[in-house]
Amino acid sequence: MQVLYTAEALATGDGREGHVRSFDGLLEADLAVPKELGGAGGATNPEQLFAAGYAACFHSALRRVARQARADVSGSTVIGRVGIGPNGDGGFGLAVELEIALPSVERVAAQQLVDRAHQVCPYSNAVRGNIDVKLTVVDE
Incomplete structure (x- = not known):
């Protein structure tokens, strides 16, 4: 790279x-x-910083794939949630949830954009296989 x-x-x-x-x-x-x-x-705290960074990065990736698909993502938002807890091996682990709102995009198309953004986003690529990431498309 x-x-x-x-x-x-x-x-x-x-x-x-x-x-x-x-x-x-x-x-x-x-x-x-x-x-x-x-x-x-x-x-x-580190979890807030990670949540903010991941949300911003994912939103950027989402807007990029939306431009390529000529989708209107005006008014879109991404909320990042990062949880921390014991991992069962004496250490701690993280869990991530991204809540994505795409008010101008039909639900099926929105999910497709989110799935594609998850493949493009550097944070998603960095944590894949290491941290559970839940992607939730919400209606606004």
Whole structure:
């Protein structure tokens, strides 16, 4: 693969209770363990960052395949949900759900676009076979 862009970020502090920033300074955030995992909450966490990145990337892939199919995806949205929990082997795993709304596209065509976007999206390609990803097309 020819790399066209590389994002760089630095994590400091105490991991999930630390701080992250991109080398270009465009992203900077404190991190906190969510209350649901026994932490104080009050700041973002790796799962939120992953959910936001995956949702944005998938939405971009969806718009790309829609343009190729000449489909109207105006008003489309993607909600990313990333869950974390024990994996049964002493570690933790992730589960992802993407909820996709394509209000201007008929249901069958919408599902076809979503399935195609799942083949194109770099995040989908990266996690395939490693993380369960549930794709849900919703009516709006």
